[in-house]
Amino acid sequence: MQKFNIQSPDTTIVPLLIDKINNLTKPKGSLGRLEELAVQVGRIQQTLSPALHKPQNIIFAADHGIVKEGVSFSAPEVTAQAIPNFLKGGAGINMFCRQHGFLLKIVDCGVNYDYKDLPGLIDRKIRKGTRNYLYEAAMTPEEFDQAIGIGAEITEQIYREGTNILSFGEMGIANTSTSSIWMHYLTGIPLAQCVGAGSGLDNAGIQHKYKVLKQAVDRYKGSGEVTDILRYFGGYEMVAAIGGMLKAAELKMVIIIDGFIMTNCILAARQFYPEVLDYCIFGHCGDEYGHKMVLEYLNARPLLSLGLRLGEGTGAICAYPIIDSAIRMINEMNDFKKAAVTKYFD
Numbered sequence: 606m607q608k609f610n611i612q613s614p615d616t617t618i619v620p621l622l623i624d625k626i627n628n629l630t631k632p633k634g635s636l637g638r639l640e641e642l643a644v645q646v647g648r649i650q651q652t653l654s655p656a657l658h659k660p661q662n663i664i665f666a667a668d669h670g671i672v673k674e675g676v677s678f679s680a681p682e683v684t685a686q687a688i689p690n691f692l693k694g695g696a697g698i699n700m701f702c703r704q705h706g707f708l709l710k711i712v713d714c715g716v717n718y719d720y721k722d723l724p725g726l727i728d729r730k731i732r733k734g735t736r737n738y739l740y741e742a743a744m745t746p747e748e749f750d751q752a753i754g755i756g757a758e759i760t761e762q763i764y765r766e767g768t769n770i771l772s773f774g775e776m777g778i779a780n781t782s783t784s785s786i787w788m789h790y791l792t793g794i795p796l797a798q799c800v801g802a803g804s805g806l807d808n809a810g811i812q813h814k815y816k817v818l819k820q821a822v823d824r825y826k827g828s829g830e831v832t833d834i835l836r837y838f839g840g841y842e843m844v845a846a847i848g849g850m851l852k853a854a855e856l857k858m859v860i861i862i863d864g865f866i867m868t869n870c871i872l873a874a875r876q877f878y879p880e881v882l883d884y885c886i887f888g889h890c891g892d893e894y895g896h897k898m899v900l901e902y903l904n905a906r907p908l909l910s911l912g913l914r915l916g917e918g919t920g921a922i923c924a925y926p927i928i929d930s931a932i933r934m935i936n937e938m939n940d941f942k943k944a945a946v947t948k949y950f951d
């Protein structure tokens with residue numbers, strides 16, 4: 606895997622940011638989490654006047670060989686069918702992107718379909734879906750490195766376009782299965798507590814999914830190293846997201862984390878570079894069974910809890926206006942002196 610140069614942002618500026626916020630015309634601390642967000646973004650950008658430029662969401666899409674074992678409520682072809690819908694602007698993520706002024710990039714990392722030439726689609730197909738990890742490793746070590754590189758490359762491109770805040774989303778039928786297995790290995794939480802309904806399984810379906818995943822885990826004979834687990838059970842779109850998150854932190858961009866799948870990708874990314882978490886804002890806690898637990902494991906405090914479980918980046922973008930408010934606060938509010946208001950609480 607390629608190396609990333611990720612530094613924890615310098616903390617010298619933090620007391621200056623807090624001082625600036627404490628001098629705005631409001632009781633100390635009265636804008637709560639918004640104040641913490643302004644400090645975090647100011648620290649990342651090393652300025653007392655942070656700004657958000659050209660927000661973008663990247664969707665990495667790929668298929669999963671394990672889908673043949675009946676682990677998803679959804680038909681496997683949905684991954685391929687969702688791509689033209691994204692490109693035509695009719696999906697959930699398109700509506701949120703329009704609402705909040707996000708640009709959207711769609712990257713095919715391994716969809717099981719030949720699109721020939723689909724305008725707007727970024728074609729980085731590694732293979733038409735991963736292998737079935739009930740029987741063999743989902744991807745080779747070379748494919749793992751390739752997926753990391755794709756995520757890093759697209760993120761760097763977005764940075765060059767002038768973006769300094771981005772979210773990652775995904776589309777991949779059966780990718781909650783990979784997420785549950787990664788979560789189990791990386792947190793030590795029993796597999797049964799990591800498995801949930803995904804895109805809509807009932808209780809019997811969840812039981813079947815658990816049995817398949819337990820069998821896959823029991824059969825695994827790899828080294829147990831993080832990289833080996835990620836590639837054995839991995840999805841191309843999820844490994845690409847890890848590469849994207851690491852590159853975004855290297856470039857000191859603000860990362861908004863989406864749902865269950867992306868939370869497990871950041872869980873994996875921080876195994877390589879723990880400092881990546883300093884750049885992350887957790888957008889929401891969704892309805893997928895293990896999401897709350899993995900967030901708690903990371904000590905993450907998501908901004909929203911709306912019962913979402915769509916993925917694509919939707920939960921991250923819903924949180925964007927809150928981050929925007931935090932940035933407006935630190936830049937647009939008067940301080941006591943300028944407003945001629947008595948600073949009564951010192």
Ligand SMILES: O=C(O)c1ccc[n+]([C@@H]2O[C@H](COP(=O)([O-])O)[C@@H](O)[C@H]2O)c1
Binds near residue numbers: 775782
């Ligand atoms: O992001 C989430 O929290 C989330 C939770 C459940 C399902 N999804 C989406 O549903 C798909 C995976 O569900 P499944 O049942 O096929 O594993 C995938 O395309 C995800 O974008 C996403």
Ligand SMILES: Cc1cc2nc[nH]c2cc1C
Binds near residue numbers: 687
């Ligand atoms: C329709 C549909 C859209 C999605 N978007 C992300 N995951 C999805 C799963 C389904 C089934």
